[in-house]
Amino acid sequence: MKRVLIIYYTQSGQLKQIADSLAEPMIRDKNIAVDYYRIKPVEEYPFPWTSDEFFDCMPESVEKLSVELNLDDFPVDNDYDLVILSYQVWYLSPALPVTSFLRSDVAGAFFKGRKVITLLGVRNMWVMAQEYVKECLREHKAEPVGNIVLKDKAHNLVSVLTIIRWLMGGNKGPYNILPEAGVSENDIKDTSRFAGPIIKALNENHYDKLQEELLARGAVDLKYHLMQMEKNALRIFRIWAKLIRKKGEAGNIKRRLRVRLFKYYLLFVIFVVSPVASVVFVVKRCLLYPSAKRELLYYQGV
Ligand SMILES: Cc1cc2nc3c(=O)[nH]c(=O)nc-3n(C[C@H](O)[C@H](O)[C@H](O)COP(=O)(O)O)c2cc1C
Structure with a gap:
């Protein structure tokens, strides 16, 4: 039996939907057990945000400061063959609860020697946040073995308009000529296409070619x-x-x-x-x- 832990933080639920879609073929496989862990800030961030709250969290996000988390029920001692760290980006940095988790003693104790796939659900700017996450994982002696990025495929300026409407109004759906905000429903459903190479790597306990195979399925579309x-x-x-x-x-x-x-x-x-x-x-x-x-x-x- 192989064991997978999906660690995630989400506000709107989008990232959980993405993680569910990726996990679905693994859950169907009777040789794989999937557990979830939601990172829980002691004080939850608002959703939808007010404008002042939204911009006020920039400095702490960028400076990678920690907020208090409730990690009492984190399965720190459990044996997992693979960890999927699902996170979103705030101001070109991991979301504050995710940074806080990565910097926690619990993460320090947990990640040592673990294979980790990062799974992102973002607007379209995530590269510097991912560099920071990789740095933290290496500090904890974990091994990043894969990366999958789900993003808003609309034009940069269009995605700014739709995300503001979504994050500050709570409405993700299309509006007049504007498309739906965030990662599209189709892309979320299609995340399950990445499960095949992951299951193969998990069963063979061999991850050297995993990112190559994920990239061949379009895991990271990066614009210079x-x-x-x-x-x-x-x-x-x-x-x-x-x-x-x-x-x-x-x-x-x-x-x-x-x-x-x-x-x-x-x-x-x-x-x-x-x-x-x-x-x-x-x-x-x-x-x-x-x-x-x-x-x-x-x-x-x-
Ligand atoms: C405060 C804040 C700042 C954000 N900054 C970025 C950013 O710099 N780059 C980006 O691609 N997405 C950014 N996003 C979008 C998020 O990464 C994410 O896609 C969105 O909040 C939905 O995530 P959810 O699963 O938590 O609902 C930001 C969101 C919030 C709330």
């Missing part, structure tokens, strides 16, 4: 211009994070003015600067094709 924008944005987010945190901790009313300035700055960058930056990065990709390709291959791997 988005990746470059993300790298630049994270540098600037770090400066804003420091500036905002000088005024107080998360939720402190004294930092509200700076949080709101950050919000207008971000909207300006997304809607005015990023279309121009995209063109620049597309040209850069053509001019530096071999090194751009190497970079893409690196981030598609584990």
Whole structure:
């Protein structure tokens, strides 16, 4: 009997649906037992978010600070052949409850020697968060063996509009000319196509070719211009994070003015600067094709 643990954190339930779709063929296999563990912050984040709450969690997300979790029931001593860490990204960093989990002593004790597949449900910017997750896993002596990224396939600016409507209004569905927000229903259902190579690797206890096989099934569709924008944005987010945190901790009313300035700055960058930056990065990709390709291959791997 092989044992798999799916660790996840979700607000809207989208990531749980993605994980369920991936797990479904494993659950049907009578030689595999699948357990779930939902990361539980002591104080849950709101969903839908108010605008102030949404932007206020940027500094702590970017600085990878911890919030308090309730991990009392985490199956730290159980034997698992494979762990699937399902997470989403907040401000180009893992969501705060996920960072907190990765930095916890419980994670330190649990991950040593474990094989880990990361499963992401995001808008479209996740590369720097994944770098951080890999760093934490390596620190805990775990072995990242696979990565699957489910994202919003709409144009970058369209996905910003739909995600704002979803995360702040609670409505994911299509609206007028706008498509549904987040990962599409079809893509969620289709996540089960990645289970085959995972089951094979699990049964053979051989993971060397797993990411290659997942990539052949479209596990990571990475756009060079988005990746470059993300790298630049994270540098600037770090400066804003420091500036905002000088005024107080998360939720402190004294930092509200700076949080709101950050919000207008971000909207300006997304809607005015990023279309121009995209063109620049597309040209850069053509001019530096071999090194751009190497970079893409690196981030598609584990
Ligand atoms: C505060 C916040 C910040 C986010 N920042 C990003 C981001 O930087 N990149 C990205 O691709 N998605 C971002 N998202 C979208 C999430 O990664 C995720 O897809 C969405 O919140 C749905 O996740 P759920 O399964 O928890 O409902 C953000 C969401 C929230 C709530």
